[in-house]
Amino acid sequence: MPDYDVVIIGAGIAGASLAAEIAPHCRVVIAEAEDRPGYHATGRSAAFWAESYGGPKVQPLTTASGPWLQSPPPGYGDRSFLAPRGALTLARADELHLLDAFEADFDGSGVRMERRGRAALEAMVPGLAPDIVAGSFEPDCRDIDVGALHQTYLAAARRAGAAIALRSPLIRAERDDGVWTLSLGIERVSATYLVNAAGAWADRVAERAQVRPLGVQPFRRTVLQLRTAPQPPADLPLTLGVRGDYYFKPEAGRLWLSPHDETPEDPADTAPDELDMAIAIHRFGEVVDWTIEAVEHRWAGQRSFAPDRLPLIGFASDCPSFFWFAGQGGFGIQTAPAAAKLAAAILLGITPDAMLRDVDAQLYNPARLG
Numbered sequence: 075m076p077d078y079d080v081v082i083i084g085a086g087i088a089g090a091s092l093a094a095e096i097a098p099h100c101r102v103v104i105a106e107a108e109d110r111p112g113y114h115a116t117g118r119s120a121a122f123w124a125e126s127y128g129g130p131k132v133q134p135l136t137t138a139s140g141p142w143l144q145s146p147p148p149g150y151g152d153r154s155f156l157a158p159r160g161a162l163t164l165a166r167a168d169e170l171h172l173l174d175a176f177e178a179d180f181d182g183s184g185v186r187m188e189r190r191g192r193a194a195l196e197a198m199v200p201g202l203a204p205d206i207v208a209g210s211f212e213p214d215c216r217d218i219d220v221g222a223l224h225q226t227y228l229a230a231a232r233r234a235g236a237a238i239a240l241r242s243p244l245i246r247a248e249r250d251d252g253v254w255t256l257s258l259g260i261e262r263v264s265a266t267y268l269v270n271a272a273g274a275w276a277d278r279v280a281e282r283a284q285v286r287p288l289g290v291q292p293f294r295r296t297v298l299q300l301r302t303a304p305q306p307p308a309d310l311p312l313t314l315g316v317r318g319d320y321y322f323k324p325e326a327g328r329l330w331l332s333p334h335d336e337t338p339e340d341p342a343d344t345a346p347d348e349l350d351m352a353i354a355i356h357r358f359g360e361v362v363d364w365t366i367e368a369v370e371h372r373w374a375g376q377r378s379f380a381p382d383r384l385p386l387i388g389f390a391s392d393c394p395s396f397f398w399f400a401g402q403g404g405f406g407i408q409t410a411p412a413a414a415k416l417a418a419a420i421l422l423g424i425t426p427d428a429m430l431r432d433v434d435a436q437l438y439n440p441a442r443l444g
Contacts, residue, residue, distance in 0.1 A: 076253050076264040078103050080421070082271050083244050083279050085111035087220075087407050088399050089271035090227035091414035092421075097234035099422055103265075104236060105258045107243035107275075112224050114343070115273050118375030119407050120297060120330060122312050122323065124161045124215040125185045126176070128405035131384055133183055134433045136405065138412035142429065143218065149230055155223045159323065160311035161215035162190070162198060164361065166205050172316045177210055186214055199313060200304060201363040215312055217323075220407055227410075244272075247283035252395065254283075267421065269397045274341035274376040276386075276400035285393045288386060288443050290401050292376035293336040296350040299371035300329045302364045313361070320357040328370065331358055339376060346374040377404040380443065385409070387417050387438040397421055398440045 078101045082089045085106035093104050108114070123143060125136050143155045165173040177187050188211045195202055195209050228238065242258040247268060249255075254265045272279045274292035281287055306324035314321040315334070322331040333354035337347070351372060358366075380386050380401035390396040399417050402409065416435055419426040426435070436442070 076266050077101075078263060078265040080267045080269055081105060081254065081256055081258075081263065081265040082269040084271035084273055084275075085228070085238060085240075086114065086116040086271070086273055087112065087224055087227070087410050088273070088402060088413070089269070090224055090231060091410045092269065092271060092399055092417050093231035093236045094227045094234065095414045095418035096422060097231050097236040102231070102236040103263065104231070104238045105242040105244060105256075106238065106240050109241050111228060111238065111240070115375045115377065116220065116224055116407065118297070118373055119218075119220045120321070120323070120332065120404075121218045121220045121407070122159060122161070122215060123156060123218050123408040124212060124312065125183075126161070126163075126180060126187075126212060127408065128403060129383070130179045130183060131437055132405050132409065133180065133185060135385070135409035135412045135416075137184065138429045138433055139409050140214075142411035143216075143223070146226070149233070150226050151222070155219050155226075156216035157219070159215050159217045161212040161314065162195070162311040163210045163212075163314045163316050164195070164206050165208050165316040167207050169316050170208060173208060173210055176316060185212065187212055198311060199362060200307065203361055203363070206361065211311070218407055223407065223410065244279055244282055249283070249393070249395065254395065267395050267397055269399055269421070271399045273400065273402075274378045276378060276398070278341065280390070280396070283393070283396055285390050285396045288398070288401075288440060289381045290378050290386070291381075292339050292341050292378045294339050294344050294347070294350075294374050295332060295377050295404065296335050296346045296354065296374045297330055297332045297372070298346075298351055298354055298369055299325070300331055300366050301368040301370055302329050302366055304364060315357070315361070320354065320361065322358065331355075333357055336377070341376065344374045344376050346372045350374075379403045382442070385413060385438045386440045387413060387435070388420055388440050391441045391444075
């Protein structure tokens with residue numbers, strides 16, 4: 075008998091959430107290359123839940139996850155992982171057609187969007203540049219307590235019997251007679267199923283398992299923490315440009331700002347680039363007339379996408395015991411509850427949870443990529 079039914083590579087939000095879902099049903103170990111879970115993308119998230127983020131084909135996973143995040147089920151704590159925020163997508167006069175298209179993408183989806191004119195925008199964003207004339211407000215956008223969510227998933231997985239092996243990168247994977255033999259750091263284990271939840275390293279994990287890679291590409295995303303005058307209002311919405319060229323939000327009296335950059339990189343412990351930081355500050359200055367008193371902190375993370383920018387959730391078409399749970403881009407945390415339940419249903423061959431009734435699993439099937 076193999077040592078485990080399932081070995082999950084990666085202890086970020088993807089691996090942790092899936093382990094929590096399947097550990098009550100089978101023997102699971104999460105293998106993490108770093109010395110702590112969530113070191114890379116999960117620990118560097120901008121921490122919001124916005125139904126429009128990721129586009130209309132990701133939205134069903136986000137929407138399905140909302141009630142779970144707002145009121146977690148028994149075993150996942152007694153408080154919400156969400157807090158009120160709101161999201162505001164801004165447009166200049168020559169960008170109104172883009173704002174129209176943005177709203178049209180979500181017609182009939184149930185996502186609440188409210189068109190706001192100049193007077194309403196001035197009340198929401200102090201010091202707004204005069205050439206910004208309209209915005210689309212999403213009142214249901216929320217902040218996410220990412221650290222609490224991740225740790226709660228890890229705790230739930232442990233309680234259900236899952237093991238977590240740190241400093242255990244996948245070195246080698248061989249499959250014989252339906253059983254995987256895996257070299258995880260200095261340890262060797264066997265398993266029936268191998269789950270690829272390795273984020274930026276997803277294609278490399280596939281290659282080590284002799285499975286066809288699917289073109290998962292990491293992109294660098296930069297975030298700055300600023301001290302500004304005025305201090306950001308506590309109720310300032312998550313504010314985004316309709317062209318996808320910036321976003322900012324308040325955080326504990328400071329401002330988190332990103333140029334919404336996407337620079338392709340090899341998987342790595344990435345760091346912010348000076349040019350990206352300068353671009354972020356320049357774009358911010360074109361949106362509001364605030365003074366930046368200090369850049370107090372800066373960081374970067376890698377958001378990983380499949381070629382069509384949709385998640386990969388399902389078995390590899392060329393290996394029936396290799397399971398993809400990757401390519402979750404910047405929306406992996408806001409979609410975690412629904413994505414994990416979908417992955418668990420496919421992996422275990424069980425009836426999907428009722429929360430997935432509006433989710434089309436075939437959108438995320440890795441077989442779509444050939």
